[in-house]
Amino acid sequence: MLLKLVRNALGNVIVFVDWVSRPKSIQRSPTEQIRVQSAFDGLSLYQFRACPFCVKTRRAIHALGVDVELRDINKEIKHREELQEGGGRVKVPCLRIENNNEVTWMYESSEIIEHLQQRANA
Numbered sequence: 001m002l003l004k005l006v007r008n009a010l011g012n013v014i015v016f017v018d019w020v021s022r023p024k025s026i027q028r029s030p031t032e033q034i035r036v037q038s039a040f041d042g043l044s045l046y047q048f049r050a051c052p053f054c055v056k057t058r059r060a061i062h063a064l065g066v067d068v069e070l071r072d073i074n075k076e077i078k079h080r081e082e083l084q085e086g087g088g089r090v091k092v093p094c095l096r097i098e099n100n101n102e103v104t105w106m107y108e109s110s111e112i113i114e115h116l117q118q119r120a121n122a
């Protein structure tokens with residue numbers, strides 16, 4: 001109980017620090033933005049607000065100047081269940097990648113960020 005409170009408080013501090021120190025997003029021409037954004041079709045990020053590894057991943061998404069659908073596993077029980085059933089465990093962040101009806105699940109924030117950067121630079 002106490003541990004949960006401390007973890008929550010710490011998570012909120014991280015969210016706040018992230019908010020006041022957000023890096024600038026990459027700026028692109030409208031055409032280039034549409035092209036880059038299309039490389040993110042089929043992606044969704046399972047996460048929750050005060051998770052430090054999720055903050056790190058959302059921060060990287062913001063810096064890349066793209067949108068990735070965020071699925072909060074604490075707000076929507078169906079997202080938690082999808083993650084458990086599809087990915088095999090309830091651990092966040094987890095990137096769901098859908099490509100030609102094939103779905104893969106990527107855990108580990110560093111791996112996810114690298115994957116997103118590669119898509120943005122392809």
Ligand SMILES: N[C@@H](CCC(=O)N[C@@H](CS)C(=O)NCC(=O)O)C(=O)O
Binds near residue numbers: 053093107
């Ligand atoms: N090394 C992982 C750590 C992720 C992590 O520990 N996430 C926590 C939430 S902040 C979690 O989901 N823990 C549940 C678990 O590990 O089963 C990463 O960088 O993504």
